[in-house]
Amino acid sequence: xxxxxxxxxxxxxxxxxxxxxxxxxxxxxxxxxxxxxxxxxxxxxxxxxxxxxxxxxxxxxxxxxxxxxxxxxxxxxxxxxxxxxxxxxxxxxxxxxxxxxxxxxxxxxxxxxxxxxxxxxxxxxxxxxxxxxxxxxxxxxxxxxxxxxxxxxxxxxxxxxxxxxxxxxxxxxxxxxxxxxxxxxxxxxxxxxxxxxxxxxxxxxxxxxxxxxxxxxxxxxxxxxxxxxxxxxxxxxxxxxxxxxxxxxxxxxxxxxxxxxxxxxxxxxxxxxxxxxxxxxxxxxxxxxxxxxxxxxxxxxxxxxxxxxxxxxxxxxxxxxxxxxxxxxxxxxxxxxxxxxxxxxxxxxxxxxxxxxxxxxxxxxxxxxxxxxxxxxxxxxxxxxxxxxxxxxxxxxx
Amino acid sequence: xxxxxxxxxxxxxxxxxxxxxxxxxxxxxxxxxxxxxxxxxxxxxxxxxxxxxxxxxxxxxxxxxxxxxxxxxxxxxxxxxxxxxxxxxxxxxxxxxxxxxxxxxxxxxxxxxxxxxxxxxxxxxxxxxxxxxxxxxxxxxxxxxxxxxxxxxxxxxxxxxxxxxxxxxxxxxxxxxxxxxxxxxxxxxxxxxxxxxxxxxxxxxxxxxxxxxxxxxxxxxxxxxxxxxxxxxxxxxxxxxxxxxxxxxxxxxxxxxxxxxxxxxxxxxxxxxxxxxxxxxxxxxxxxxxxxxxx
Numbered sequence: 001x002x003x004x005x006x007x008x009x010x011x012x013x014x015x016x017x018x019x020x021x022x023x024x025x026x027x028x029x030x031x032x033x034x035x036x037x038x039x040x041x042x043x044x045x046x047x048x049x050x051x052x053x054x055x056x057x058x059x060x061x062x063x064x065x066x067x068x069x070x071x072x073x074x075x076x077x078x079x080x081x082x083x084x085x086x087x088x089x090x091x092x093x094x095x096x097x098x099x100x101x102x103x104x105x106x107x108x109x110x111x112x113x114x115x116x117x118x119x120x121x122x123x124x125x126x127x128x129x130x131x132x133x134x135x136x137x138x139x140x141x142x143x144x145x146x147x148x149x150x151x152x153x154x155x156x157x158x159x160x161x162x163x164x165x166x167x168x169x170x171x172x173x174x175x176x177x178x179x180x181x182x183x184x185x186x187x188x189x190x191x192x193x194x195x196x197x198x199x200x201x202x203x204x205x206x207x208x209x210x211x212x213x214x215x216x217x218x219x220x221x222x223x224x225x226x227x228x229x230x231x232x233x234x235x236x237x238x239x240x241x242x243x244x245x246x247x248x249x250x251x252x253x254x255x256x257x258x259x260x261x262x263x264x265x266x267x268x269x270x271x272x273x274x275x276x277x278x279x280x281x282x283x284x285x286x287x288x289x290x291x292x293x294x295x296x297x298x299x300x301x302x303x304x305x306x307x308x309x310x311x312x313x314x315x316x317x318x319x320x321x322x323x324x325x326x327x328x329x330x331x332x333x334x335x336x337x338x339x340x341x342x343x344x345x346x347x348x349x350x351x352x353x354x355x356x357x358x359x360x361x362x363x364x365x366x367x368x369x370x371x372x373x374x375x376x377x378x379x380x381x382x383x384x385x386x387x388x389x390x391x392x393x394x395x396x397x398x
Numbered sequence: 399x400x401x402x403x404x405x406x407x408x409x410x411x412x413x414x415x416x417x418x419x420x421x422x423x424x425x426x427x428x429x430x431x432x433x434x435x436x437x438x439x440x441x442x443x444x445x446x447x448x449x450x451x452x453x454x455x456x457x458x459x460x461x462x463x464x465x466x467x468x469x470x471x472x473x474x475x476x477x478x479x480x481x482x483x484x485x486x487x488x489x490x491x492x493x494x495x496x497x498x499x500x501x502x503x504x505x506x507x508x509x510x511x512x513x514x515x516x517x518x519x520x521x522x523x524x525x526x527x528x529x530x531x532x533x534x535x536x537x538x539x540x541x542x543x544x545x546x547x548x549x550x551x552x553x554x555x556x557x558x559x560x561x562x563x564x565x566x567x568x569x570x571x572x573x574x575x576x577x578x579x580x581x582x583x584x585x586x587x588x589x590x591x592x593x594x595x596x597x598x599x600x601x602x603x604x605x606x607x608x609x610x611x612x613x614x615x616x617x618x619x620x621x622x623x624x625x626x627x628x629x630x631x632x633x634x635x636x637x638x639x640x641x642x643x644x645x646x647x648x649x650x651x652x653x654x655x656x657x658x659x660x661x662x663x664x665x666x667x668x669x670x671x672x673x674x675x676x677x678x679x680x681x682x683x684x685x686x687x688x689x690x691x692x693x
Contacts, residue, residue, distance in 0.1 A: 021479035022472065050475040054468065055507035062465035062504065066436060066472020069459050072479055074472070092461055198434050198457035198473065200486060207460035208447035 008033030021072035024063035030167035057082035061089035071197030080107035094129025099152035116355020251300030260289030277363035326378030415614025417604030428585035438492025439463035467508035494535035509568035565599035579621025611659020628682035645693035
């Protein structure tokens with residue numbers, strides 16, 4: 001049934017439909033509406049599991065870890081500093097091969113403190129062993145949760161999944177979202193049947209110390225599990241499409257690629273703005289298309305190369321930067337082409353940090369200037385020289 | 399279950415005379431097989447779970463250094479959610495570092511939320527796993543590798559943070575101190591704690607021969623002397639009130655201190671050393687007075 005609801009509410013309702021046994025979270029802007037909505041559903045007995053209000057994100061993630069090793073399905077949501085505070089636990093959960101779904105309401109990282117959207121938080125966790133999926137709009141954000149549990153709990157994967165949705169831009173905006181019935185979700189997502197869990201009848205040890213004799217092998221298996229996720233993501237996405245009639249791509253999605261000479265690559269909510277920009281540019285005869293990255297971990301190298309190998313120009317929009325290296329998505333896309341005979345011109349643009357609007361003009365200007373620039377390092381776009389000149393003086397006011 | 403079988407099996411890699419290994423075995427034996435344990439990083443985790451072996455005969459999980467109380471909270475919440483909480487008891491445990499220092503916040507959270515979990519702190523009074531660095535449980539004037547004795551130092555400059563009182567301040571139903579020196583007392587406290595619903599805290603003094611620089615055959619003796627000198631009183635608090643103390647005929651603290659290399663510098667023949675010893679005797683006297691320890 002279609003409902004006109006806030007992104008956070010759509011996600012909260014989707015999570016409850018997935019019937020987690022334990023939810024534990026700590027409030028942080030802009031994730032708050034998700035946990036407030038879940039709390040209200042708990043208060044109304046619409047969510048019938050345990051809701052554990054904790055004293056920090058670190059404990060929220062740890063409570064989830066304890067619940068999952070006990071054989072429960074668990075959920076948490078966070079963003080930004082909260083994700084960083086959780087990070088020690090998140091690496092640990094992936095290493096222990098524990099399924100979990102975590103919603104990250106993407107937000108900038110401090111300092112300077114800033115509560116608005118960018119992808120610095122999730123990107124900082126890219127090496128954690130979490131599967132990372134990025135939503136373009138609220139329908140996709142909600143739908144990703146049903147799929148995320150199924151991917152996460154697949155026996156050949158058993159890895160936690162981070163569902164990324166842009167803070168405020170998605171979490172706080174109202175859109176029509178098609179919400180399935182409980183029966184439909186139950187038919188798609190069976191209850192969690194873990195291979196191993198804490199059980200007094202069959203006592204086992206979790207999280208033991210592994211020395212130089214076995215550590216590499218355990219980490220190799222983690223890498224293999226992430227590779228297995230490709231097949232499982234594909235299977236689950238197709239099954240979802242079959243049951244619910246909605247699809248937003250598997251690893252990537254494309255828009256107006258047929259005769260495109262230039263392709264813009266991006267992830268998250270900016271994809272919507274890019275689609276509108278493409279329509280405008282095409283009306284002016286500019287042959288431009290879009291490749292959206294939906295699955296960032298595992299990194300879908302093959303799908304990306306297949307999609308872009310015959311394209312002349314590739315513009316990568318990054319809403320985060322690896323300080324000292326540049327656009328993270330751009331770096332990985334360039335790397336994907338290493339050894340390929342046909343390599344597009346790939347340039348990297350850092351845009352929209354800390355909630356800075358990415359407008360149609362931002363996109364059309366980048367495309368318009370592309371022919372004039374050589375292949376170069378990541379460029380910060382639309383910098384305000386007033387703040388740059390203030391320099392240290394500005395930082396002192398923080 | 400075979401009554402002679404311990405739930406912490408022998409063959410692990412703890413040092414000879416390790417008080418922690420004795421304490422952990424007493425605790426899990428007293429708790430019984432229907433127990434699940436969340437464990438902090440530390441000596442106990444390292445010497446009992448070197449992959450592919452494990453000494454634990456109960457379901458057991460180690461995640462990180464500072465989160466066993468939050469992991470324990472999650473285990474309890476999951477058992478409740480799945481209707482398995484009636485027959486199973488949950489223990490979260492760690493060393494003094496994992497409990498009183500890096501894990502204090504998550505422990506406080508577990509108390510405040512009222513989880514039905516027994517938390518055990520095995521206190522060997524320093525970071526033994528990393529090589530005897532000081533913690534907030536290291537006693538005054540103790541020489542450790544990060545509070546050594548030297549020209550400008552008499553060892554650790556601070557007093558032991560009172561964890562039992564911090565637990566009591568959370569208004570939880572049961573708090574007690576215990577030690578491997580009195581094994582029946584320790585086991586009875588574990589059983590009593592597990593018969594009570596809600597958060598419980600047990601602070602167990604476990605001598606570390608390596609870190610305390612004592613002979614490994616003296617572990618039990620030294621633990622008894624800690625109690626009998628009044629420096630480590632055995633106390634029970636139920637619903638915030640002291641309900642039981644172990645009465646002693648106090649020995650001078652020097653009887654306890656002189657057996658340990660970590661206090662060797664306090665026995666030099668000078669006024670400064672004597673002043674430090676007098677301070678420690680004063681701490682013991684305060685305990686004897688506060689808790690009415692004299693038999």
